[in-house]
Every structure is written in C-alpha cells, then in structure tokens.
Amino acid sequence: MILTQQQKNLVRFATVILACLVMFSACRTNIIGSSSVEDSQLKLVLNLEKQEVGHLSQLEAQFSVKNISGGPISYRFSSGCQHGFTIEKGNELVFDSRMAYGCTQALTELNLEPGESKTYSILLESISDDEFKTNDAGIYQLNAFLLEGYSPEVSTSFTLKNGVN
Numbered sequence: 001m002i003l004t005q006q007q008k009n010l011v012r013f014a015t016v017i018l019a020c021l022v023m024f025s026a027c028r029t030n031i032i033g034s035s036s037v038e039d040s041q042l043k044l045v046l047n048l049e050k051q052e053v054g055h056l057s058q059l060e061a062q063f064s065v066k067n068i069s070g071g072p073i074s075y076r077f078s079s080g081c082q083h084g085f086t087i088e089k090g091n092e093l094v095f096d097s098r099m100a101y102g103c104t105q106a107l108t109e110l111n112l113e114p115g116e117s118k119t120y121s122i123l124l125e126s127i128s129d130d131e132f133k134t135n136d137a138g139i140y141q142l143n144a145f146l147l148e149g150y151s152p153e154v155s156t157s158f159t160l161k162n163g164v165n
C-alpha cells in the first residue's frame with residue numbers, strides 16, 4: 001500500500017499525539033479520587049476512600065503533607081486544629097470544617113524533617129445531613145489545606161449518588 005504525503009503526515013501527527021497522551025497519563029498527578037499539589041516546601045496529597053457516596057456524611061479521605069524541601073520545616077498553629085477542608089458543589093460552599101469543628105485553644109506545631117509526612121483523616125460520619133447546605137445528588141469537590149495559610153489547597157472530586165432532599 002502506497003500512502004500519499006498527506007496520509008504520511010497524518011500518520012506522523014497521530015503517532016505524536018498518541019505518544020504525548022501516553023507520556024501525559026504516566027506523569028499525571030490527578031487520578032479519580034486522588035489529587036496532589038506541590039509548592040517549594042510541601043507535597044500535599046488528597047485520597048478519597050470512595051469515589052461515590054450515598055450521603056455526604058459517608059465521605060472519608062486521607063490528607064497527607066510531605067516535606068519536600070531540603071531542610072526541616074516547622075509550622076505553628078493557634079489551635080489544636082492543623083488542617084481544614086471544604087466541600088463545594090459548583091460555586092456553592094456546602095461545608096467548611098473551620099465553622100463546624102471546635103478546636104482546643106492550645107498552640108500546636110507541625111514539625112517535619114526532609115522526606116517526612118503527616119497524614120490527617122477527613123471523616124464526616126459525626127456530621128448530620130442537615131449541617132450541609134445541600135445534599136442534592138451530583139458532583140462535589142473536596143478541598144483540603146493546612147490552616148494558617150501554610151499550604152496551597154489540594155482538591156479532588158467525588159459523586160453524591162442518592163442525596164437527601
């Protein structure tokens with residue numbers, strides 16, 4: 001079979017696109033139910049236990065903070081809470097942990113040596129459905145961060161299947 005120059009160029013273009021897609025998917029940091037983000041000192045990872053839940057109170061996640069700097073880092077917090085999270089549906093804030101959870105009035109610190117990590121659990125089982133601004137079925141976004149502005153926000157999406165109207 002003899003290909004015209006235009007067909008050869010099309011095959012080359014398709015090959016390059018395919019190679020780029022393979023390379024992109026191998027380096028991608030966002031997968032379903034998992035996401036990561038880095039700044040100069042920290043790598044933040046957010047992993048969902050389940051991609052789909054029947055009620056927002058069933059949402060469970062792990063939020064990890066890893067020191068990727070060349071030296072030790074230390075953060076001071078004005079309360080016993082060191083991390084926070086929000087849930088959004090579209091542009092609507094559905095839940096903000098900073099408004100829902102009480103924290104001890106004690107100064108705390110997070111100290112991480114290079115390569116060291118700290119993992120926080122995000123559990124909503126103790127939150128009643130009426131504390132969420134909406135419980136409609138749909139796609140939601142979970143955002144996690146260190147309090148006091150010490151880190152960027154890491155986000156991932158999940159689906160609320162049944163919802164509570």
